[in-house]
Amino acid sequence: MRPFLIAPSILSADFARLGEDVDAVLNAGADVVHFDVMDNHYVPNLTIGPMVCKALRDYGVTAEIDVHLMVKPVDRMIVDFAKAGASIITFHPEATEHLDRSLQLIKESGCKAGLVFNPGTPLHCLDHVMDKLDVILLMSVNPGFGGQSFIPSTLDKLRQVKKLIEASGYDIRLQVDGGVKVDNIAEIAAAGADMFVAGSAIFNKPDYKEVIDDMRSELAKLES
């Protein structure tokens, strides 16, 4: 079994002191920084862009930065985020006219590539691009906002994608994003996820380490 990764979504961090808050969550045991990019076009919210990613790198963040693009179109942002220090770039298939080209662009930029599926988005886009994927991200909320409730039908979708990954033979992480908490993370992992994005569950609590430790204890129940 591959190691589970916990990726706090900085959507719920304190933007007025972002560098310190990212350091704090990494020191608390987080593996990856999940960076939500929203454009008020593909989703009805507006967040942060490549300058903030570069600022985190300049501040000294060395952990992987997982850029979740909720923007349309995507190609220009792929190039800009790769230059700004992104490690992983994921985007939604609805947001590009040329799925394969956008994935190739990410790989050519030296980043890991991923596709993101909204709760209502079917999986057929995976059919011809599995060889170009490092990550498949299933949204367990509709994208645009933190603090929403986990949509239970995601569990079946996770099981379905897990089978597709296994059948493909490729080394692809299965990430889940939205409403992940201490009390549902084990069930989500049992359905096949191995990378967990959690924003409000971590940043809305005073002690990040306590939440991350609790998540790892829940995950350890599956590993034993």
Ligand SMILES: O=C(CO)[C@H](O)[C@H](O)COP(=O)(O)O
């Ligand atoms: O992509 C996102 C929203 O579109 C966020 O990553 C996600 O919602 C995380 O927040 P929370 O854990 O609070 O649900």
Ligand SMILES: [Fe+2]
């Ligand atoms: Fe996200």
